[in-house]
Amino acid sequence: MSSLNTRLKAFGFGKRKSTASIQGPLPQPQKNQHQQHQHQQPTPYGVTHSPPPQIPQQFPSPVPTPPPSSSLQPQPQTQLHHQPQPSPLQQQPQQHHRQQQQQQQQQQQQQQQQQQQQQQQQQQQQQQQQQQQQQQQQQQQQQQQQQQQQQQQQQQQQQQQQQQQQQQQQQQQQPTPPPQQQQQPLQPALQGPLPPLPPTSTSSAVLPSVPATVSPPPTHPSSTAFTPPPAGPQPFGPSPLGIQQPSFSPQQQLQQQQQQQQQFLAMNHNVPGAARPPSYTPGYAPPGGVPPMGGSPAPGAPRAPPSQMAGGPPPINTGAPVAGYPPQMHVPGGPPPPMAGGPPGYSGAGAPGYGAPPPQPTGPGAAYGRPAAEVEGSSRSKAQLIVGIDFGTTFSGVAFAFATNNEAKEDIITEWPGAGSYTKQKIPTVLYYDQYQKVVGWGPDISDALAPTGYPKAGVQKVEWFKLQLMLSGNTYIDPINLPPLPPGKSEIDVAADYLFKLRLAMRAALQKTLGEVFNREERNIRYYLTVPAIWNDAGKAATRAAAIQAGFLRDENDNRLTLVSEPEAAALFCSKTGLLKLKVHDALLIVDCGGGTVDLIAYEVEEENPFTVAECTAGSGDSCGSTALNRNFSNILRTKIRKMKLPDGSKMAGRVYAKCIMDFENRIKADFRNNGQKWAVDVGIEAEFPEAGIEEGYMTFTNEEILQCFEPVVNRILELVRNQIIAIQAQNRTLQNILVVGGFGASEFLFQQIKLHVPPQFQAKVVRPMDAVAAIVKGAVTAGITERVITHRVARRHYLMATLQPFKEGYHPEAYRVPSLDGKDRCKFTRQIFVQKGQKVKIGEPVKVSFFRQVAPGATLMYEDILYACDDDVCPEYTKDPRIKEVVTLTSDLSRKNLEKDFERMDTPQGTFYRVYFDIYLTLDGSEFSAELVCQGEVMGRCRARFR
Structure with a gap:
């Protein structure tokens, strides 16, 4: 024990009281001693104790301990057998950790409380x-109930008014004789002797009603001869219309007379408030008094000449429209449904005389039962997605805009598959086919078609310039030998459709990325404007439309959402909108569109400044002298140089040199050539040298003179076309204000400077080129779909005509063309009837009408095919069998639903009985497409637009 005390003193501890001196029970070990030590505050004299901190309720209160004495004494030895207490330094981390846990628990509880509060707030908001929604629904229901009540009240009021009107009518009807009325019979519009009767014809030949006359349909048709019934009762006997009439009571006679008076007013357009003459109404008597229900003409009654049909009623559709189209018959392989801008007078409201009121068109397009947005030049009430497509010979592009008004901005698609991060306004017009005729590469996406060397893989065929093959028919400039061959089993339409299909898929992806859900909603209503060269013939335009349909741009051939726009017209629309042109009324503008395959020229005359409208003042011209002609010329020079290398046939080195040079000419030399003496070196990638071929140190060199040989013949042809157009403009005393050069080839600086240098000096400063030539x-194509009609008149580039039968003239007509007729008089077949002459100005949207008649034997079928022809010569030959006259389109007509004996004029002659079937043909030319309609007795019996032979 003494040794223990000695050791304690050595550590600085004094004596401790023994356990026996402590009153009360032995204190328990303290659990929160480190907390007590934390509240000890130092003083200058020692350590003092501060009040212990507040202890949470969830923990038991510690047992109070007596305050320590000023000197610490060791515990007696009897305390050593207990568990030793941890020192304050050991207890402090443990208790600090517990405090952190308590704080975390408190924070979690607070977060849970906050989350509960937020959930409660969200529930309250919901x-x-x-x-609120229930209140809105209740309000809507109340409004609907109010509207229904108002409608019911209005219906009741209308019923009351109708009852009152019926009562008034009953009161007004009195059994008194009707007043005497005298009406002067209407005079026929045209009078004259009846021409010789034509022969019976069940073929496609037709007869003109008058000598060749071409005139647009009048706004109001001429009146048709008609005599109103005399006043007063007619108990029995034939009526003036040739129909037996029963007797009537005085009230019925009055009602009948009022109805006849109304019918008479409707048939006479000269009477104020009257509609067009319904020549197909019941009881109508053809000129000459021929009964409508058959029978012989009245004895001695003069027959009206067929020239009266030229002033007859314009076509009227007698059925109600279905899905935006007037109803029509369907003949296998027949014409497509009607198109916008047809002959005036069409209506889906029914025909007068058949229980339907006269048509009341309310605006453009109403005549066809379509919305106004469907008609060219009409205003639009809502946004419509317009897509312009520049389908070029070497490069193509796509632009789009929303047609809300004339201020819409055109956006060009610049992101294409296979182009990577590069943006391009136009992409190559090229395809790659494998040996199975499957497209493995197109446009910019050609990685799968090329080998690592950059050349097409084995069995892969590159096809380009296929657009030119759409217009080979009738073109004398293009040499088919110089065009790349098409894949086996593929036509030019198939290849063009394959490319347009790939273009459409890429366009859809780009528009979906740009427009999102708006594109998905508007895709079925997109209107497409596809550009074509102005010099293309009708067959080339029809082939382009067929390729677009095959590519999926349209649902079928009846879908009218595709419009063909000439490339010069698109350029003029774009430049007029950008403000580049400063033109006044009667100023002339010459468009020179230099593209990859063709060069087109059109001259316009300004008709109005605001709104800006123009008319073609000369016939458009052009030729296939685009930039591809440069490629053909360069290819000939290159082949000559490669032959000097004296390599074996099929040499891969020769093919590599050829491909390298062609690619460099297309991408660099053609655009940068300026005829300044520069030499052009092309890296052909070979180590061998061929000085005789111009290959040294791996480069083939082309001199300035060699490149000039590629340009000279092509540029000279373009300069000739420009000079001819300037001469034609000056011949009409028009002031040429601007010569606008556009197109991909138009971006050539050499070509642009040559045009400025070779035009007359007074026009050199007027040769301009837009910044974005x-x-x-492609931007102008979109503008064509946005703006109101800008071009009002076009100049026909060809004669359009049909084959007819004319009275045979001895010594004049060829004997081989003589054919007999039912009336015993011979006719001459294959004589042409011209609709539109070359150089004639034709108003857009206004069809040209020519009347015909066909003589039909009893029992003959009433289904016909009439061929429409075209001629490019300035003077049209007289007979359609001349090789210079080309077949353009077939107009199929089906009159089988007509009753031959009841609906047509009967002709009794010594040679027999036959019927004369009158009909009109309406021809519409808008400069980019051709359309025709056959109308008989006010009904459209046949249509055609793009079914080319």
């Missing part, structure tokens, strides 16, 4: 929203 065409 309840409030539901209450390459994109002018």
Whole structure:
């Protein structure tokens, strides 16, 4: 024990009281001693104790301990057998950790409380929203109930008014004789002797009603001879219309007379408020007193000449429109449904005389039962997605805009598959086919078609310039030998459709990325404007439309959402909108569109400044002298140089040199050539040298003179076309204000400077080129779909005609063309009837009408095919069998629903009985497409637009 005390003193501890001196029970070990030490505050004299901190309720209160004495004494030895207490330094980390756990628990509880509060707030908000929705629904139901009540009240009022009107009518009807009225019979519009009767014809030949006359349909048709019934009762006997009439009571006679008076007013357009003469109404008597229900003409009654048909009623559709189209018969392989801008007078409201009121068109397009947006030049009530497509020979592009008004901005698609991060306004017009005729590469996406060397893989065929093959028919400039061959089993339409299909898929992806859900909603209503060269013939335009349909741009051939726009017209529309042109009324503008395959020229005359409208003042011209002609010329020079290398046939080295040079000419030399003496070196990638071929140190060199040989013949042809157009403009005493050069080839600086240098000096400063000449065409195509009609008249570039039968003239007509007729008089077949002459100005949207009649034997079928022809010569030959006259389109007509004996004029002659079937043909030319309609007795019996032979 003494040794223990000695050791304690050595550590600085004094004596401790023994356990026996402590009153009360032995204190328990303290659990929160480190907390007590934390509240000890130092003083200058030692350590003092501060009040212990507040202890949470969830923990038991510590047992109070007596305050320590000023000197610490060691515990007696009897305390050593207990568990030793941890020192304050050991207890402090443990208790600090517990405090952190308590704080974390408190924070978690607070977060849970906050989350509960937020959930409660959200529930309250949802309840409030539901209450608001219920209130809105209740309000809507109340409004609907009010509207229904108002409608019921209006219906009741209308019923009351109708009852009152019926009562008034009953009161007004009195059994008194009707007043005597005298009406002067209407005079026929045209009078004259009846021409010789034509022969019976069940073929496609037709007869003109008058000598060749071409005139647009009048706004109001001429009146047709008609004699109103005399006043007063007619108990029995034939009426003036040749129909037996029963007797009527005085009230019925009055009603009948009022109806006849109204019918008479409707048939006489000269009477104020009257509609067009419904020649197809019941009881109508054709000129000459021929009964409508058959029978012989009245004895001694003069027959009206067929020339009266030229002033007859314009076509009237007698059925209600279905899905925006007037109803029509369907003949296998027959014409497509009607198109916008047809002959005036069409209506889907029914025909007068058949229980329907006269048509009341309310605006453009109403005549066809279509919305106004469907008609060219009409205003639009809502946004419509317009897509312009520049389908070029070497490069193509796509632009789009929303047609809300004339201020819409055109956007060009610049992101294409396979182009990577590069943006391009136009992409190559090229395809790659494998041996199975499957497209493995197109446009910019050609990685799968090329080998690592950059050349097509084995069995892969590159096809380009296929657009030119769409217009080979009738073109004398293009040499088919110089055009790349098409894949086996593929036509030019198939290849063009394959490319347009790939273009459409890429366009859809780009528009979906740009427009999102708007594109998905508007895709079925997109209107497409596809550009074509102005010099293309009708067959080339029809082939382009067929390729677009096959590519999926349209649902079928009846879909009218595709419009063909000539490339110069698109350029003029774009430049007029950008403000580049400063033109006044009667000023002339010459468009020179230099593209990859063709060069087109059109001259316009300004008709109005605001709104800006122009008319073609000369017939458009052009030729296939685009930039591809440069490629053909360069290819000939290159082949000559390669032959000097004296390599074996099929040499890969020769093919590599050829491909390298062609690519460099297309991408660099053609655009940068300026005829300044520069030499052009092309890296052909070979180590061998062929000085005789111009290959040294791996480069083939082309001199300035060699490149000039490629340009000279092509540029000279373009300069000739420009000079001829300037001469034609000056011949009409027009002031040429601007010569606008556009197109991809138009971006060539050499070509642009040559045009400025070779035009007359007074016009050199007027040769201009837009900043964005390459994109002018595709942007102008979109502008054509946005703006109101800008071009009002076009100049026909060809004669359009049909084959007819004319009275045979001895010594004049060829004997081989003589054919007999039912009336015993011979006719001459294959004589042409011209609709539109070359160089004639034709108003857009106004069809040209020519009347015909066909003589039909009893029992003959009433289904016909009439061929329409065209001629490019300035003077049209007289007979359609001349090789210079080309077949353009077949107009199929079906009159089988007509009753031959009841609906047509009967002709009794010594040679027999036959019927004369009158009909009109309406021809519409808008400069980019051709359309025709056959109308018989006010009904459209046949249509054609693009079914080319």
